Amino acid sequence: MSSVKNVIKDNYNMMLLKDYLRDAIKEAGFSHAEISKTPTGTRVALHVTRPGIVIGRKGSGIRELTDKLATDFGLKNPQISVVEIEKPELSPSVMCNRMASHLERGTAFRRATMWTLKQIMENGAMGVQITISGKLRGDRSAFEKHTAGILPRAGHHAEVIVAEDIAHVNTAMGLIGIRIRIARKEKFVPEFEMKVEKPKKAKQVKDAETGKMRDETAAEKKARTESEQIAMEEEKMKELETLEEEEAKLK
Template sequence: MLSVQGALYKMEEKKFVNFKKEELGVREYIKRELGKGRISAVTIEYTPVGEKIIVATSRPGQVIGRKGEKINELTSVLKKRFKLDNPHIEIKEITVPLLDAQLVADDIALMLERKGSLKFKVIAYKQLQQIIKAKALGAEIVLSGKLPSDRARSWRFASGYLKKTGDPAKVVNRAQSQATTMLGVVGVKVSILPPDAHIHDQIIVDENLRSKIRVNITDMELKEQEKPEEKPKNKITKKKTSAKKKAEPKTKRPEQIRTEAEKEEKK
């Protein structure tokens, strides 16, 4: 019984692995056909009617084509090559492409391929400034490869606030891409913390609360101004007593008085 169960488990595992391989092949084919830098993500959902493929892009017009020519070609290829029953492609538009890590990584890779790897610092800093201008809380770009020397090394460009570990790190949007240059392949890693990310240690103060605090501060300042100024009290100065005390009159002893009286009697 154990051997039969083990064989069934291995068969199911192989089926699952092959199924995931086919999904990965579909995603890579769609990204390759529609072009680098246009597609952010491809998600596949299975429904009773057929396969629902959602393509997230910042350029929906170029992906759809004239009268949906490109989508029709894609659906026919997916049916024949990948043996999908009834694939249905939907387009999801990305309104702010600078906050999407995959689109930014692909753009950096394309610019490195066009302009060359010698201008990698200019490209990275320019993209970083644009991401921060798009109101991102933080961003990081890591380029690894032969930049600019023959030895491979990694360069890091960062700005703003970015979580690396813990639960808040799950909110960070991360992506990778590759650029094939004259010197070799350059890896691109991009991490972006979007402005609407919920961070546990972040404190948000409402405008109503701020206005109340301002009113209280102004009231306190007015009260302080209205208070009459207190005059300084006159200090009582003590007269300095002379260090030398007056000489007190010396009192004569009774023995001295007797001797003086005896002297007067003898005279």
């Protein structure tokens, strides 16, 4: 087999592996996988938002995943490591999956888009662009593009700063594609001057024992699975006003 065919075969296998991992560890908030071949085997680093779900009780999840990668995908002696993502909202893959889940649950596409845009910018992104296309409103395909912040679109800066991912979701209307591009401040470019926002106050919640109001803890903010995260976001999303609702008030 020629070297070109080997490259094509490897890329195809990586695509199948990514699709499998996206579905298999969906609840863990899968972002991406880094695969490198070594003399002793294959190292697979899984970047997820909730490592505990991937590892499982007493490592059962890791063992099952290792056997699956070895038998179905032909990886020699796979050695899996799990890396936790510090800010899931700055990962295009995670946000694509979350937005796709919102659309699967029946959330209006524009409301889901504006909510995702807001979440990404509030978590320190330099800029973001969300493109959604497909059967959005009727039989004809259409697309919408929403942008916020500073997002280089071409040149060296775009290659260094911007990360992107694409996801597809089947809805009652038809197939919808989601593309999210995020520019991160960590890879800052001197030409762009960013404004520093003041930190927001912590949300007040009622203590079940004392009955007094207190600041919301980090454990209460974080959901245990991606499904819980989606459900929490849907409750908050109801407070978000779309352009159609704003126009209706003005009439």
